[in-house]
Amino acid sequence: MEFWKQLIPPFDFQQVFVEPWTEYLDSFLWIFAMGFLVTAACGFLGTFIVWRRMALVGDAISHSVLPGIVIAFLVSQSRDTLPMFLGALGAGVLTTVLIELIHQKSRIKTDAALGIVFTTLFAFGVVLVSLYGENVDLDVDCVLYGELEHVIFETPVAFLGLFEAPNSVLRMGAVTLAVMVLVAVFYRPLLLSSFDPGLARSMGVSPAVIHHALMALLAVVVVSAFEAVGAVLVIAMLIFPATTASLLSDRLPVILGLTLLIALLSAFLGLHLALWLDASTAASISVVIFGMFLAAWASRCVTRVAREGFRR
Amino acid sequence: MTAFFEYVARNVVRRLGSFVGLALAPCRSAGKRCRIGLPRRGASAGPTKLVESASVTWAEAPRYVVGLALALLVVSSARAAKIGDLESLDFGEQFARFFTLQDEIVRLALLGSVFLGVSCGLLGSFIVVRKLSLFGDTLSHAVLPGVAIGYLVSGYKDPVAIFVGATLAGLLGTVLVQLIKKTTHIKEDSSLGMVLAGFYGLGVVLMNRIQAMPTGTQSGLDKFLFGQVAALSSVEVWMMGGVALASILLVTVFYRQFLLGSFDVGFARGLGLPTGLFHYLLMLLLAFTVVVSLQAVGAVLVSAMLVIPAASAYLLTDRMHRMLIIASVFGVLSGSLGAFLSFFGNSLPTGPLMVLASSFVFCLCFFLSPRHGLFSRWRKRKTRDHRILNENTLKAIYHVREERGFVGEGVGLSQLAERMGETAEEAKRRVRELVSAGLCDIQESGAKSEALLNPDGWLRACAVIRNHRLWELYLTNQAAYEPDHVHDDAEVIEHVLGEDTVRRLERLLDYPSQDPHGKLIPSLADLQRSLVKTPSPEPPSGYRMPGS
Amino acid sequence: MSNFPLEAHDLTVAYDRRPVIYGVDVQVPEGKLIGILGPNGAGKSTLIKAVMGIVPKSGGWVKVFGKPFERNAARVGYVPQRESVDWDFPVNVMDVVLMGRYGKLGLTGRLSSSDRDAAADALEKVGMLPFAKRQISNLSGGQQQRVFLARALAQESDLYLMDEPFVGVDAATEAAIIELLRELKSRGKTILAVHHDLPTAQTYFDMLLLLNMRLVAFGPTEEVFTQELLQKTYGGRLTILAEVADQRVQRK
16 A cells, blocks of 8 residues: 555645646746647647558657767757757658668568668667767657756747747747648648648649658657657657547547647646656656547547437 | 486477477478479579578577577576676677676576567567558557556566566557547557557656655666666566467467468458457467567567568568568577677667667668569669660661661671661670670671671570560551551560460461561561571571571 | 258348448359349448358348358358458468368368369469469469469369459450359359449359349349349449340340
8 A cells, every 4th residue: 555655646736736837937837838839739730640641650750860869969069959950850851761762672561661660760879879878968768758847957048039938948839830830821732632632633732742841840840849758759749639639520620729729738737747746747748648538539439329329 | 416407408408499390390391392293483493492491491490599598598507697797897708708608697688589589570470461560569669557557566576467467558558449440530550659659658657656666766667668688587588488489389380370360361251260369369479479578678669579570581581481480580680689789788778789680680681682682673673674775786786687688697887876876886885785695796897897696696686576576466456556556565565575475476366477567577486496407598698587 | 941052131231330231131042153243332242241251240140051151161162352462471372272271171280282282273273373383472463363263262162252253354364264163153053253344244144133232133144134123223323234235135
């Protein structure tokens, strides 16, 4: 019994829900902002990823950017944004190219090609981290579940003279905004090419261009979210908001709006869960969205059964 | 006492060896039996035989490896070293330690890698041919909360509790994927991703809690993420052995059911086989394999050890039973190599190294596989392109001679260049290619050089022309093409028509002598008759007139 | 009680609560070559799969030679659609044909030389024996279909169910297959084949089963192949129907 008490610490409402918003507001706000931005950007983009059945490609890319990031660190000897982006983008492009190569030049199917390429690149990245971990200021834990709460250790930088915020939060904000703007601007071609590639091509929209643009955007989002949530948990942020929303509505604009709402709610609840259990923030957010999905699923099943019972 | 132990050990090894050999025997005999009495073409025999003979010797390999490893473990388990002894050693000593197998850790690690390789290779082969690779990935992540719960229930790192917990979690994840697929419109890839991420997140939170507990820092659970083969306990190794043995046994006994269930489920049900039962049996074995491999490879990368060796084997062979054997061998090789490398770098996690080792094997197969490798494909295409180029040159020479009514042997290079629409240098280069292929000679007479086809070259030229014109005739007569539309098609087909097809075409077209454009078709019978040295009224040129 | 090779009563199959075939009653006599005709999505393949329990029945019952399918599975040979399998699978032609013998082997039985002989005979019949060692991905569409047919022959069954055996095969293979089916029929076997080409249907089959969710008609070709019934089956969507029926009338 003692054991279980240690496992689940006592729940203190004051400590878990009130104090962060009062006493530690300064730092907590940024953690919350980061959590929300990551989940929102991933969820928003994830709607299209899920719809186009690229969910596991997203997982593959989130794994395989690791060696790109580490090599960029080792080459540039800094944690600057640009080299990291370039390294990760390079690794992302390499992943898609290798998958295509293996699939086309041999009789191995796409799923196995995916499984081969991303695990290999990821393994390579992990070995690099284990060998040069001290030099690049990255450790295996960070790779596995991210260190979202580390944003408070960054020195805040001024944003347009309006307010000061940690660098990574600003960067994630810019990425999130970019994702939303791009999706809004290219909404119609995106919709068309996801739903009916043949029609899209006949109307002058190249599905290949859209596909690669989406992959590039995915790589950018994954890289900016990497430090916060690590390589493995990105997929939770990518898929869960979209699938949960699609259980609740079947209209795309509503689904897109719902993903933002789900992102907000899961970031909020996830952060407090992490505070309560003293666990990894990213993992807690994943658990919360998982729970939200299960709830949406259960409610849908219940209403369906109820409706049918009524009909009879 | 020692003598007794050695006797026991030797007996055990012999029994096990013959048992494993027995288990593999049906596969081998099946392969051999088919070989009898069935004609095989000489051309394709080369590479096939290579693989066959290789796989037969490979089939013996696991028997010896297992036997050797077991013998070493049983005989000299008295001399054991403690974990941690391996730290802080220099390269040479490390090397010696690994290969002399003095340490129990090394022996356990190596034995574990062998078991891991065998079971991952066997199950992975089915995963790859059933296109379930990503399912394996999901399963390997989904077991994580089970590991944590197993630890919590038992209160320490109890292999059995963790095994049970992880298996249950894996099966729950599997069921959840199926349920989501059945009850919602969500596609399979998304449901796989969700179970993967949700369970993994849950596992990480639970592990964070365990590590926050007073006893948690020594839990060693972090090793379950990337694996550490040096941390294997003997119980864990025996569990791996049990799973490997069960996999070998079940796959051998129910090989047919697994094969048919993977190839054609509909037909299997039509035969009245309990396909569902065997599917779940396979999934259960897969879950066991993933769970026992956790400590060695880690949850994040188990799927790679399932997929990569099997995919490499898939590139080497066209038969399922060989694929199973080769995949196991690759699994054992890369597992041991990974364990070995992990001993070199003291703190390096094993999983990634094993994966890199198997990726290396995959790369070799991908490029060098005799039948499906990139290199052999490239070489095949290269030789084909080369042949087509040569045949086109031969054709051009024939055309030049035909234009002047087959008078005179030599064909001037300038005429040839004109006919081919190429520069004189290019024409000369092409003729040189023919010379090096032994089809043609170059005769230099003053400033003018001429190409002289030798009999072989002449036959080839006639054969290509015959293919081209026969096909044109076939298209116009039988497929009702317009005569001016058939040339391009014939340009392609002339290089690939086999002798059988040509015979059939000739018979079909009633041994024609003229193509749709009114030109002569050199017939197959003529060509072959000229191969036999029969005296015939040849014109003094030395060449036969085609079709005469 | 007569033992029809195939007898179905009120057979109903639903995917996701949507009925695909509904209330099919049919008694198939022995020694006939029967074509199953109907528009796309009419449930032709589903009917065959429901007979063998590959898709679950939502209602009704099926009997094969007077017994439930499971107890007489060995007497039923099956030719699935060609697209239903992955032709890159690492097996060769002989392996595939030997699968036809698996039903007779029990749980752990071994393949004997008589099984191999039977498989080689079946391959010989479809003219594929020279390809026995060929990997299945190196076959043309017609050859793949012949291999499936050989596998069904190797089952040595009394009732054959074939799902679109003529799709995507060359004219020579189609002629060879129909020849083979007639030979089987002459040995007293019963064959049901899903077919979708109307002009050839009337020459190939003794009996026709017209299906469009419900059973529209079942009987000898001459009686069933009428404009009225075909119209009823295809819902007047095919204009060539009228032509085909006219041709028939004229020929008479």
